[in-house]
Amino acid sequence: MRSLLLDTVTWDLALDTSGSIAVASNPYAMAQDAACAIRTYQGEVYYNTADGVPYRDQILGQQVPLSLVRAYLEAAALTVPGVVQAQAFFTRFEGRRLSGQVQITDRTGALSAASF
Template structure:
């Protein structure tokens, strides 16, 4: 499945060489969609308030273990259609900003990764 390509540095739309909005295809699109799910707060998506990471109730303002944070992020990544399993790697926490990588596996066993 194709998805709009998001610039990893800004997490904003990008343009391709012809000046059109850039798109990406599987397997990267699947990983990018999982990273987007990880960046989504529970209740933020107005058409489905049941998806997203429970940042307010479980993470922000609390002192959860790294295992709890990772479990919440993996659960969000695994809600993406086509993802059969996900792994999350935390690469840094600087000034209360969490960064990392999500690696997803699809039904064919393909593994792809995207940063969040």
């Protein structure tokens, strides 16, 4: 699987050394796609409104345990084709901003991680 490489800070397209849009390959591409799934609000995907994390309905504006948030994020990561295991780790929870890392295992057993 290949995916457009996203800058880890801005989460925008990145360029390669020749100035072209950079492409990520597995296993990182799969981890990056899992991080994208974690960043997706449920209802945001036009062609499948069931995709994404129920941030608006179940998380934002409520006092939910971080274990429940982790379960939602890991479930979203598992929707990426080829991902068989996902673990979400929180690195910062400051104000209203949550940051972390998702670590995935693919069908071949390869491990990879991406920040969200």
